[in-house]
Amino acid sequence: xxxxxxxxxxxxxxxxxxxxxxxxxxxxxxxxxxxxxxxxxxxxxxxxxxxxxxxxxxxxxxxxxxxxxxxxxxxxxxxxxxxxxxxxxxxxxxxxxxxxxxxxxxxxxxxxxxxxxxxxxxxxxxxxxxxxxxxxxxxxxxxxxxxxxxxxxxxxxxxxxxxxxxxxxxxxxxxxxxxxxxxxxxxxxxxxxxxxxxxxxxxxxxxxxxxxxxxxxxxxxxxxxxxxxxxxxxxxxxxxxxxxxxxxxxxxxxxxxxxxxxx
Amino acid sequence: xxxxxxxxxxxxxxxxxxxxxxxxxxxxxxxxxxxxxxxxxxxxxxxxxxxxxxxxxxxxxxxxxxxxxxxxxxxxxxxxxxxxxxxxxxxxxxxxxxxxxxxxxxxxxxxxxxxxxxxxxxxxxxxxxxxxxxxxxxxxxxxxxxxxxxxxxxxxxxxxxxxxxxxxxxxxxxxxxxxxxxxxxxxxxxxxxxxxxxxxxxxxxxxxxxxxxxxxxxxxxxxxxxxxxxxxxxxxxxxxxxxxxxxxxxxxxxxxxxxxxxx
Numbered sequence: 001x002x003x004x005x006x007x008x009x010x011x012x013x014x015x016x017x018x019x020x021x022x023x024x025x026x027x028x029x030x031x032x033x034x035x036x037x038x039x040x041x042x043x044x045x046x047x048x049x050x051x052x053x054x055x056x057x058x059x060x061x062x063x064x065x066x067x068x069x070x071x072x073x074x075x076x077x078x079x080x081x082x083x084x085x086x087x088x089x090x091x092x093x094x095x096x097x098x099x100x101x102x103x104x105x106x107x108x109x110x111x112x113x114x115x116x117x118x119x120x121x122x123x124x125x126x127x128x129x130x131x132x133x134x135x136x137x138x139x140x141x142x143x144x145x146x147x148x149x150x151x152x153x154x155x156x157x158x159x160x161x162x163x164x165x166x167x168x169x170x171x172x173x174x175x176x177x178x179x180x181x182x183x184x185x186x187x188x189x190x191x192x193x194x195x196x197x198x199x200x201x202x203x204x205x206x207x208x209x210x211x212x213x214x215x216x217x218x219x220x221x222x223x224x225x226x227x228x229x230x231x232x233x234x235x236x237x238x239x240x241x242x243x244x245x246x247x248x249x250x251x252x253x254x255x256x257x258x259x260x261x262x263x
Numbered sequence: 264x265x266x267x268x269x270x271x272x273x274x275x276x277x278x279x280x281x282x283x284x285x286x287x288x289x290x291x292x293x294x295x296x297x298x299x300x301x302x303x304x305x306x307x308x309x310x311x312x313x314x315x316x317x318x319x320x321x322x323x324x325x326x327x328x329x330x331x332x333x334x335x336x337x338x339x340x341x342x343x344x345x346x347x348x349x350x351x352x353x354x355x356x357x358x359x360x361x362x363x364x365x366x367x368x369x370x371x372x373x374x375x376x377x378x379x380x381x382x383x384x385x386x387x388x389x390x391x392x393x394x395x396x397x398x399x400x401x402x403x404x405x406x407x408x409x410x411x412x413x414x415x416x417x418x419x420x421x422x423x424x425x426x427x428x429x430x431x432x433x434x435x436x437x438x439x440x441x442x443x444x445x446x447x448x449x450x451x452x453x454x455x456x457x458x459x460x461x462x463x464x465x466x467x468x469x470x471x472x473x474x475x476x477x478x479x480x481x482x483x484x485x486x487x488x489x490x491x492x493x494x495x496x497x498x499x500x501x502x503x504x505x506x507x508x509x510x511x512x513x514x515x516x517x518x519x520x521x522x523x524x525x526x
Contacts, residue, residue, distance in 0.1 A: 236513045244509065249497045
């Protein structure tokens with residue numbers, strides 16, 4: 001399988017992910033086996049995915065947050081930096097909106113361990129997003145062995161409980177809400193299934209874990225989805241959840257980061 | 264002068280500051296000369312003010328932000344950590360709402376330099392707040408020489424341009440909006456003068472500097488003031504300002520942190 005056009009990968013890092021529930025019915029869970037090719041992602045592609053390289057070391061929370069405050073870093077970089085502070089090698093994590101695979105790869109780097117215990121469960125309702133993620137991972141992984149740690153499913157994320165093993169404590173569930181970069185912009189995540197997916201995420205998350213939701217609001221329907229996420233976040237009981245929000249104030253269509261920590 | 268009751272200092276760190284514009288007229292600028300006594304603040308008092316001690320080292324942005332996200336740190340700790348990343352020794356900074364002096368002391372520690380160039384201009388409309396700040400600083404300063412770097416004025420913060428020298432590039436203007444902890448809770452900052460003060464702060468701030476506004480919204484009038492701050496923040500042009508907001512979502516009366524960076 002040829003590597004995806006590099007431009008797609010770069011666009012992906014600046015924006016978001018896919019998902020329109022074209023139909024309430026989703027395909028059955030499906031693990032797509034992958035054979036890893038020798039093609040490797042370039043440093044620029046990895047940097048665009050927020051993955052550390054020799055030339056660009058890992059971004060810390062301080063650099064990401066102060067960079068965000070001063071307009072030099074994006075919300076997605078803050079999200080990744082916070083994830084790195086919370087996720088540990090060997091953890092189980094979920095990428096609820098694979099898109100072109102940037103978050104999936106970033107999560108894989110965080111959980112991949114020598115014992116092979118770490119797991120990334122990735123899903124996307126659009127087949128093309130799963131294909132794109134699979135191709136990107138093939139290029140970007142340090143060794144083929146890491147591929148065994150990623151499980152990709154072309155299903156609606158409201159069904160995440162069907163694919164994540166019940167005995168796996170989940171440290172992180174990541175959402176990027178909007179449309180697939182480089183894909184059909186009329187295919188967007190929608191409030192009803194997003195709400196169901198958030199509820200599912202809140203059930204599978206382990207104590208101390210985080211649900212991370214980056215909401216892109218610059219497209220039609222984006223504000224409605226933000227309303228749903230905020231409503232869900234504010235409904236969480238304060239004795240067992242911490243819900244916070246980081247957003248730009250003078251850039252009304254800038255993405256909003258919402259982080260939900262289960263105590 | 265006896266040191267203030269320790270309880271006041273502890274309460275102060277968890278809450279906010281003073282300011283009611285009882286009258287549109289403010290007293291003329293006034294520098295209150297101080298003689299520094301030998302009484303010293305305890306480690307607990309300094310910790311409550313967010314100032315590093317031998318027992319409690321300085322809080323970094325990573326620890327503050329991840330702590331905020333997981334419910335272990337307060338918005339004021341995030342604010343102080345961000346300030347420390349931006350303010351340098353020798354800088355000029357403004358505490359627009361001295362309250363009981365916790366922020367004033369924290370700012371003094373950030374700018375105090377061997378050359379004696381750093382300056383903290385502090386103000387508060389309530390005389391009792393200036394007295395409290397002055398007493399706290401006397402107890403908490405490492406040496407009396409640092410006192411020369413702090414200028415306290417019992418005036419309305421909308422008049423900050425009258426006391427900060429025009430040739431001093433200001434790196435930070437800090438606001439804590441609400442009432443004076445331990446004081447009369449009916450005396451609160453009010454939208455009209457807060458707006459004027461924000462406008463003044465935006466004029467005196469140097470390029471690369473930050474206006475930091477922590478808005479306490481749990482008291483009557485708190486939401487109106489947040490509206491004014493948000494309206495001001497969102498009106499700033501995106502080519503020369505970055506305005507962002509950090510807030511709890513499932514704790515509706517938790518303070519909101521708004522940071523305005525002048526590019």
